[in-house]
Amino acid sequence: MRGASGALGAMGTGAQNLRHHTASPLAYSRFERVAWPVSSGAMSGLPDRVRLVIFDLDGVVYRGNEPIPGARELVEFLHLAGVAVRFATNNSMVARAGYVDRLGSMGIGAGIDEIVTSTSATVEHLRRHAPDVHAVLAIGADGMRAELLEAGLEVTMAGDAAFAAHDGGPLDQRYDAVLVGLDPEVDYRRLAVAMSAVTGGASLIATNADARYPTPSGFLPGAGSILAALATATGVLPEVIGKPSPAMFAAAVEASGIDPREAVVVGDNPDADVAGAHRAGLTAILVLTGVADAATAAALEGERRPEATAAGPAEVRVLLAKRLS
Ligand SMILES: [Mg+2]
Numbered sequence: 674m675r676g677a678s679g680a681l682g683a684m685g686t687g688a689q690n691l692r693h694h695t696a697s698p699l700a701y702s703r704f705e706r707v708a709w710p711v712s713s714g715a716m717s718g719l720p721d722r723v724r725l726v727i728f729d730l731d732g733v734v735y736r737g738n739e740p741i742p743g744a745r746e747l748v749e750f751l752h753l754a755g756v757a758v759r760f761a762t763n764n765s766m767v768a769r770a771g772y773v774d775r776l777g778s779m780g781i782g783a784g785i786d787e788i789v790t791s792t793s794a795t796v797e798h799l800r801r802h803a804p805d806v807h808a809v810l811a812i813g814a815d816g817m818r819a820e821l822l823e824a825g826l827e828v829t830m831a832g833d834a835a836f837a838a839h840d841g842g843p844l845d846q847r848y849d850a851v852l853v854g855l856d857p858e859v860d861y862r863r864l865a866v867a868m869s870a871v872t873g874g875a876s877l878i879a880t881n882a883d884a885r886y887p888t889p890s891g892f893l894p895g896a897g898s899i900l901a902a903l904a905t906a907t908g909v910l911p912e913v914i915g916k917p918s919p920a921m922f923a924a925a926v927e928a929s930g931i932d933p934r935e936a937v938v939v940g941d942n943p944d945a946d947v948a949g950a951h952r953a954g955l956t957a958i959l960v961l962t963g964v965a966d967a968a969t970a971a972a973l974e975g976e977r978r979p980e981a982t983a984a985g986p987a988e989v990r991v992l993l994a995k996r997l998s
Pocket residue numbers: 729730731732733940941942963
């Protein structure tokens with residue numbers, strides 16, 4: 674099993690990786706709902722007053738191992754202004770502490786409560802909307818296991834439950850939910866035991882449905898590819914937490930206690946960050962330091978069109994500075 678730092682390192686460096694990686698046929702949710710009413714006014718511009726800023730990470734705060742110039746200063750500025758800050762990533766493989774370390778190595782001071790991974794958002798979502806879920810069967814990496822255990826869930830990793838002679842019959846244990854993240858060692862037996870858990874009554878919940886993710890050399894299959902196998906096998910429509918499903922941003926805002934009308938998402942990906950923000954009833958600033966260039970940004974329409982576009986962190990600061998009082 675790859676260690677946390679190795680898994681994080683594998684998430685890629687370099688501009689060549691900053692291409693769309695969230696497009697997925699499985700980016701839907703059984704609970705694809707707007708968590709609060711969206712007034713038409715809220716979509717016409719940024720909020721007059723901003724008290725919560727949710728940053729995407731790759732392409733916004735850093736590119737691979739390189740911090741994006743001005744990002745550290747922007748985060749410091751918001752911290753000093755008393756604005757709540759969150760860093761939200763669809764990555765399910767690395768526990769939040771790994772991101773505290775990574776940001777710290779770039780000079781960005783972030784507390785663990787400011788980190789939102791698709792696994793921690795799944796935990797938060799379950800806590801608020803499915804409190805009866807205790808026993809979970811998880812397909813995922815070590816970082817996911819650590820987060821689930823820390824949340825007090827009764828966790829069985831699919832790799833530990835899988836056995837060679839499993840013939841599709843009932844499992845010894847009943848699970849409330851099967852949680853799907855990215856498992857770089859997924860195999861047929863893990864899929865088989867997860868399928869049996871679902872057919873035995875467990876709900877099917879995915880940390881994210883990313884079809885693929887970038888590496889320095891290209892792309893590897895993402896959690897959504899594993900999810901597609903399970904959804905196909907079981908015929909069950911999964912509930913998806915990560916961007917662009919609204920559940921991840923909704924969980925982050927709910928946990929902050931801040932009015933969603935005072936929250937802004939800052940992201941580089943129109944498909945994941947901007948659409949995800951809008952589906953959660955939030956506004957979004959698109960930065961051009963990642964997957965989208967100015968021409969792409971100018972052509973965006975519908976839910977992918979942000980309330981504002983910024984060349985980089987310095988322009989985000991200008992946009993936010995007049996909205997902090
Ligand atoms: Mg990004």
